[in-house]
Amino acid sequence: MNIQSKPFLYLQIADRLEKQIIDEVLKAGDKLPSVRMLCREHGLSMSTVTQAYYELESRSLIETRPRSGYYVCIPPVKRLAIPETSSPSAINGLLTPDDLVSQVYMDREDPKNTLFSLGMPHDDFLPIAKLNKGLIQAMRGLPASGTSYEPTQGNEDLRREIAKWSFGWGADFSEKDLITTAGCINAISYALMAVSNPGDTIAIESPAYFGILQLAKSLGLNVLELPTNAITGIEIEALKKALASNKIKVCLFVSNFNNPCGSSMPDEHKKEAVRLLEHYHVPLIEDDIHGDLYFSNNRPTTCKTYDESGLVLYCNSISKTLAPGYRVGWIAPGKFKDQVLKLKRYHALSSAPLTSEVVSIFLKNGRYENHLRKLRQSLYHNSRKYIGAIADYFPEGTRVSQPQGGYFLWVELDKAVNTVDLYQQAMKQHISIAPGRMFTLQAQFDHCMRLSFGLPWTSSLEKKLQQLGKLATNIQGASSSSL
Amino acid sequence: MNIQSKPFLYLQIADRLEKQIIDEVLKAGDKLPSVRMLCREHGLSMSTVTQAYYELESRSLIETRPRSGYYVCIPPVKRLAIPETSSPSAINGLLTPDDLVSQVYMDREDPKNTLFSLGMPHDDFLPIAKLNKGLIQAMRGLPASGTSYEPTQGNEDLRREIAKWSFGWGADFSEKDLITTAGCINAISYALMAVSNPGDTIAIESPAYFGILQLAKSLGLNVLELPTNAITGIEIEALKKALASNKIKVCLFVSNFNNPCGSSMPDEHKKEAVRLLEHYHVPLIEDDIHGDLYFSNNRPTTCKTYDESGLVLYCNSISKTLAPGYRVGWIAPGKFKDQVLKLKRYHALSSAPLTSEVVSIFLKNGRYENHLRKLRQSLYHNSRKYIGAIADYFPEGTRVSQPQGGYFLWVELDKAVNTVDLYQQAMKQHISIAPGRMFTLQAQFDHCMRLSFGLPWTSSLEKKLQQLGKLATNIQGASSSSL
Known part of the structure; x- marks a missing residue:
C-alpha cells in the first residue's frame, strides 16, 4: 500500500484505481x-x-460523460482475475467443533440451503x-432521532417495560436493576467477564x-460439562458434587427450554440450585432466551425468581421472539451491576x-x-409436525426430545450414524443440520x-x-451391513 | 423474590404489585x-x-375503570419511599482515574451541564x-426490514463503500478486508482480544x-505509556527502545489528531513506526476515529497506508462524524481477520x-x-474561537495544543492548579471538564x-x-499567595 514506491505518481493512482x-x-x-x-x-x-484518468481511459476502463464526470465502463474490459488463493476445507471426522460452527454459519449465505441448523424465527x-411503524415512531420521538449516545445503562423506558414484563415470572425488578445489551450473547459475554478470569472453571x-x-473457551475458561437430563436439565447431585470440589468459579445454565436438548429445570431444581450456589458463593449466569416461548399455559419461573442474594x-x-437483527438484549446482573456496567462502557460505550x-x-x-x-402457537404446531415427520421418515431406534417450548429438537440416532457425515451428505442436497459434536x-x-x-411447515x-x-437410514444400513 | 415464602398467595401478588x-x-x-x-x-x-386487585383497591393504590380494567390511581396515595442507600462519593484528590471517568460520564445526565468533557458532535x-430519510429507505430496502441477522462480517454494501472511501488515505481495501463493529471502541476491543493475552504489555x-x-486494564494488560510529542505524536526513539526490550506484545496509536493532545504523526514517522513494528513482528492497533476531521486541505495518511505485512x-x-448512537464502526484487521471475525461471532453474533x-x-x-x-469547517471555526477565549480568560502561563483536526484541546495550566479541584469547583457551576489524570x-x-x-460557539x-x-485563575492565585 506504500504509495511512494513507484516512479510516476499518476501511474500509481491509475494502478490503484484499476485494482479497485x-x-x-x-x-x-x-x-x-x-x-x-x-x-x-x-x-x-x-x-x-x-x-x-487519461491513462485509465486509454486502458478502456473508464469513460467520460460530458458535464458529469468519469464512470467505470459498461461493460468494462474485464481482465479475468487470477484464481483466489485456495483454502482447502477440511470437512471430515477431524473437524473441530469450532470449524463445524464456522461451516454451519456459512450455510446461511446460500439461500438454496434449508437451515434446520440455526435457531431463529423465520421472517x-x-x-x-x-x-x-414503531421504528418511525422511535425516529420521530427520540431526541436527535436516536443519533446520540444513550446513558451506558440503556434506554430507561425500555428497562422499565422489561421490569414490568419480568413480573410475569416472579421478578420484582425496577429499571435500575437492568442493563441493556446487544443481544443475549453480548449480555452473557459481559456476565462472564464480570465474574471470571482466565484459568477459572465454569x-x-x-x-x-x-x-x-466458544465464548467460554475464548475467554480462557476451563469448561466442566455436567450431566444433564433431557427433561429436567442439570442433575442437582452432579452440581452439588462439583461445587463441593471448590473448583467451580461460575455456573451457566439455560434453565428453560435448553438449547439444544429442550430440557427445563423444575421449580424445585431451580430453588435447590440457587440454594447450593448461595452456600458456595458461586454466581450463576442464567440464559433465559427461550423462557417466553412456552407451549403450556404458564410462563415458567427462572433461577432468578428464587435469588435472594443477587448471585x-x-x-x-428479543432475538428469538421479535427481531434478531435489532440486537436488543438485557441483563439483570444482581450484585454484579457495577462491574457489568463498566464492562459495557469499556467494550461498547452505548x-x-x-x-x-x-x-x-x-x-x-x-x-x-x-x-x-x-408465535408460541406456530412453534408448538411446528414442533408436533417435525416430530411426526421424524417418526415417519427416520430409521428405527431414533430418539427425539419432547421440548415444552423453544426452537429445538435434539435427535439421537443409532450409534453407527456419525452426524458429521450426515451433515456433509445432507449439504449436497442443500440441507443444513447442526451435528451433535458442536x-x-x-x-x-x-x-x-x-x-x-423455526422454519414454517410446508410440504417441501x-x-x-x-x-x-x-x-440417515442409508448411513445406518451401510454401517450395519459392513459389520 | 421467593414467591413461596408468605402465607396468602393473593397478598404476595398484591405486595409485589404495590412495590412496583x-x-x-x-x-x-x-x-x-x-x-x-x-x-x-x-x-x-x-x-x-x-x-x-381488591386488596390494592382497598389500599387506594389502584382503581377500576368500567369495561377497561385496573389502573394505578391518579394521584396515587403515594407512600413516601425510604431514602436510598447512601453512596458517599469520594470526590477528592484520591479519586482513581476510573472513578473520575464514571463521574464525568454521569455529568451527561443533567441537561444543565455544559459538557466540555466529552468529545462528540453536537446534534x-x-x-x-x-x-x-436514509433510515426509511433502509427499512424499505433491507430483506425483512432489517429484523434478521446479518452475515457475521457485516453489511456487504457498507463494507464496499468504506473500501472506496478509504482510497482517499491510500488504502486498497476490498469489502473482504473489512469487518463491521458496534463503533470504534468495539473494534478496538476485538483487536486487543485478537492479538494479546492477560499479562501482556501494550x-x-x-x-x-x-x-x-480502561479497556486495556480490564483485559489484564500491562500498559506502557510512551513519551509523546504534542505535535508529532509518539516519539520514534522511545518506540524503538521499547520494542528492542522485547517486552511489547502490541502497540495502539491514535495516529491522527490524537485524543486528547491533538498530535498527528508525520508521514515519515508513520512509515518508520510500521517498519519497526514489522521488524519486531509486533502488531499495531490504529485508532483513526478523527482522521476524516482534518482542518487542512488533505486527508492525512495512516500507519495502515504503509502496512505491507498486515500487522x-x-x-x-462514524461516531465522531455522523451519528454516535448508530453504533457503526469497522476494522481492517490485516492478517488477524479470522481471529477478529471469530471474536465478533462469540461476543455479538451480528x-x-x-x-x-x-x-x-x-x-x-x-x-x-x-x-x-x-463539519470540518464548523470544528475548525470552533477550535479558533475556543483557543481565543482561553487566551483571553485563562491565567498567564496557560499552554494549549494547536490541533489540526478532531475535537480536542489539551490545556496545561500552572503546576499549582490541580484540575481535579478545578473540575469539582466548575461542576458547582455546571461546567464539566476532563481532568488530565483521566x-x-x-x-x-x-x-x-x-x-x-464540539459544542456550537455562542455567547453563553x-x-x-x-x-x-x-x-483556574483563583486556584492559581490562592496557591501562590499561600506560598
Missing part, C-alpha cells in the same frame, strides 16, 4: 471520485489526477409491519449451546437507541404479548444432532426432512 | 395486567388475582433529516484516551442491519463527503485538562469558558 475496478469495489457504471476531490484528498496537482413469524449443561462453549446474572433478549426504543414501544402497548401468543468439548454426541423447528419442508431421514 | 407502584415501575395512570393474563402467566386462579452538527501514547486505558489492525467509525444500511446509503450517494466538509495511569497531568470544542458558551478561566 478489477476487484469490483468500483463496479461497472460507478462514478469515480471527481478530479477536484482526488486532488484535495491526496494533495495532488490537477494535472497528475487528470493524467491518471414469516415476525410482525415486521408493526415493527416498522460449569455448564451438556450438551450446551455452542456459542457459550444470579439473568440474561435475555447501545443503539433506535431499536431499543422500538422494542420499548412494542412492550408498552401490549403488542409483544399478542405477538408472542401467535455442542460439547468432549468425545460425545457424535450420533446426535439438533434440528430447529416435509420433503427435506424425508430426504434427511433417508440419508 | 411505589418504585414507579408502574406509574400513575398505567394500566395493570389483565386478570386473565396474570392467571395465565402465574398459573393462578381467577379468584386469587381478583382478590389481590446541531448532525444531518439528522437526511439520516432519517505500548500506547501518553496522554491517552481513557477508554483505551496493522485499522479501526474507525451487527445491527438498519443503521449499517443507513451509513452505506449515505456514503454511496456522496452525502458523507458533503456533510464532512461542513488520561494516564501514571502520576502526571494533574495540572492538565482536555476541553472538547463563551461565558462558561470565562467562568472556567476565572476559577
Whole structure:
C-alpha cells in the first residue's frame, strides 16, 4: 500500500484505481471520485489526477460523460482475475467443533440451503409491519432521532417495560436493576467477564449451546460439562458434587427450554440450585432466551425468581421472539451491576437507541404479548409436525426430545450414524443440520444432532426432512451391513 | 423474590404489585395486567388475582375503570419511599482515574451541564433529516426490514463503500478486508482480544484516551505509556527502545489528531513506526476515529497506508462524524481477520442491519463527503474561537495544543492548579471538564485538562469558558499567595 514506491505518481493512482475496478469495489457504471476531490484528498496537482484518468481511459476502463464526470465502463474490459488463493476445507471426522460452527454459519449465505441448523424465527413469524411503524415512531420521538449516545445503562423506558414484563415470572425488578445489551450473547459475554478470569472453571449443561462453549473457551475458561437430563436439565447431585470440589468459579445454565436438548429445570431444581450456589458463593449466569416461548399455559419461573442474594446474572433478549437483527438484549446482573456496567462502557460505550426504543414501544402497548401468543402457537404446531415427520421418515431406534417450548429438537440416532457425515451428505442436497459434536468439548454426541423447528411447515419442508431421514437410514444400513 | 415464602398467595401478588407502584415501575395512570393474563402467566386462579386487585383497591393504590380494567390511581396515595442507600462519593484528590471517568460520564445526565468533557458532535452538527430519510429507505430496502441477522462480517454494501472511501488515505481495501463493529471502541476491543493475552504489555501514547486505558486494564494488560510529542505524536526513539526490550506484545496509536493532545504523526514517522513494528513482528492497533476531521486541505495518511505485512489492525467509525448512537464502526484487521471475525461471532453474533444500511446509503450517494466538509469547517471555526477565549480568560502561563483536526484541546495550566479541584469547583457551576489524570495511569497531568470544542460557539458558551478561566485563575492565585 506504500504509495511512494513507484516512479510516476499518476501511474500509481491509475494502478490503484484499476485494482479497485478489477476487484469490483468500483463496479461497472460507478462514478469515480471527481478530479477536484482526488486532488484535495491526496494533495495532488490537477494535472497528475487528470493524467491518471487519461491513462485509465486509454486502458478502456473508464469513460467520460460530458458535464458529469468519469464512470467505470459498461461493460468494462474485464481482465479475468487470477484464481483466489485456495483454502482447502477440511470437512471430515477431524473437524473441530469450532470449524463445524464456522461451516454451519456459512450455510446461511446460500439461500438454496434449508437451515434446520440455526435457531431463529423465520421472517414469516415476525410482525415486521408493526415493527416498522414503531421504528418511525422511535425516529420521530427520540431526541436527535436516536443519533446520540444513550446513558451506558440503556434506554430507561425500555428497562422499565422489561421490569414490568419480568413480573410475569416472579421478578420484582425496577429499571435500575437492568442493563441493556446487544443481544443475549453480548449480555452473557459481559456476565462472564464480570465474574471470571482466565484459568477459572465454569460449569455448564451438556450438551450446551455452542456459542457459550466458544465464548467460554475464548475467554480462557476451563469448561466442566455436567450431566444433564433431557427433561429436567442439570442433575442437582452432579452440581452439588462439583461445587463441593471448590473448583467451580461460575455456573451457566439455560434453565428453560435448553438449547439444544429442550430440557427445563423444575421449580424445585431451580430453588435447590440457587440454594447450593448461595452456600458456595458461586454466581450463576442464567440464559433465559427461550423462557417466553412456552407451549403450556404458564410462563415458567427462572433461577432468578428464587435469588435472594443477587448471585444470579439473568440474561435475555428479543432475538428469538421479535427481531434478531435489532440486537436488543438485557441483563439483570444482581450484585454484579457495577462491574457489568463498566464492562459495557469499556467494550461498547452505548447501545443503539433506535431499536431499543422500538422494542420499548412494542412492550408498552401490549403488542409483544399478542405477538408472542401467535408465535408460541406456530412453534408448538411446528414442533408436533417435525416430530411426526421424524417418526415417519427416520430409521428405527431414533430418539427425539419432547421440548415444552423453544426452537429445538435434539435427535439421537443409532450409534453407527456419525452426524458429521450426515451433515456433509445432507449439504449436497442443500440441507443444513447442526451435528451433535458442536455442542460439547468432549468425545460425545457424535450420533446426535439438533434440528430447529423455526422454519414454517410446508410440504417441501416435509420433503427435506424425508430426504434427511433417508440419508440417515442409508448411513445406518451401510454401517450395519459392513459389520 | 421467593414467591413461596408468605402465607396468602393473593397478598404476595398484591405486595409485589404495590412495590412496583411505589418504585414507579408502574406509574400513575398505567394500566395493570389483565386478570386473565396474570392467571395465565402465574398459573393462578381467577379468584386469587381478583382478590389481590381488591386488596390494592382497598389500599387506594389502584382503581377500576368500567369495561377497561385496573389502573394505578391518579394521584396515587403515594407512600413516601425510604431514602436510598447512601453512596458517599469520594470526590477528592484520591479519586482513581476510573472513578473520575464514571463521574464525568454521569455529568451527561443533567441537561444543565455544559459538557466540555466529552468529545462528540453536537446534534446541531448532525444531518439528522437526511439520516432519517436514509433510515426509511433502509427499512424499505433491507430483506425483512432489517429484523434478521446479518452475515457475521457485516453489511456487504457498507463494507464496499468504506473500501472506496478509504482510497482517499491510500488504502486498497476490498469489502473482504473489512469487518463491521458496534463503533470504534468495539473494534478496538476485538483487536486487543485478537492479538494479546492477560499479562501482556501494550505500548500506547501518553496522554491517552481513557477508554483505551480502561479497556486495556480490564483485559489484564500491562500498559506502557510512551513519551509523546504534542505535535508529532509518539516519539520514534522511545518506540524503538521499547520494542528492542522485547517486552511489547502490541502497540495502539491514535495516529491522527490524537485524543486528547491533538498530535498527528508525520508521514515519515508513520512509515518508520510500521517498519519497526514489522521488524519486531509486533502488531499495531490504529485508532483513526478523527482522521476524516482534518482542518487542512488533505486527508492525512495512516500507519495502515504503509502496512505491507498486515500487522496493522485499522479501526474507525462514524461516531465522531455522523451519528454516535448508530453504533457503526469497522476494522481492517490485516492478517488477524479470522481471529477478529471469530471474536465478533462469540461476543455479538451480528451487527445491527438498519443503521449499517443507513451509513452505506449515505456514503454511496456522496452525502458523507458533503456533510464532512461542513463539519470540518464548523470544528475548525470552533477550535479558533475556543483557543481565543482561553487566551483571553485563562491565567498567564496557560499552554494549549494547536490541533489540526478532531475535537480536542489539551490545556496545561500552572503546576499549582490541580484540575481535579478545578473540575469539582466548575461542576458547582455546571461546567464539566476532563481532568488530565483521566488520561494516564501514571502520576502526571494533574495540572492538565482536555476541553472538547464540539459544542456550537455562542455567547453563553463563551461565558462558561470565562467562568472556567476565572476559577483556574483563583486556584492559581490562592496557591501562590499561600506560598
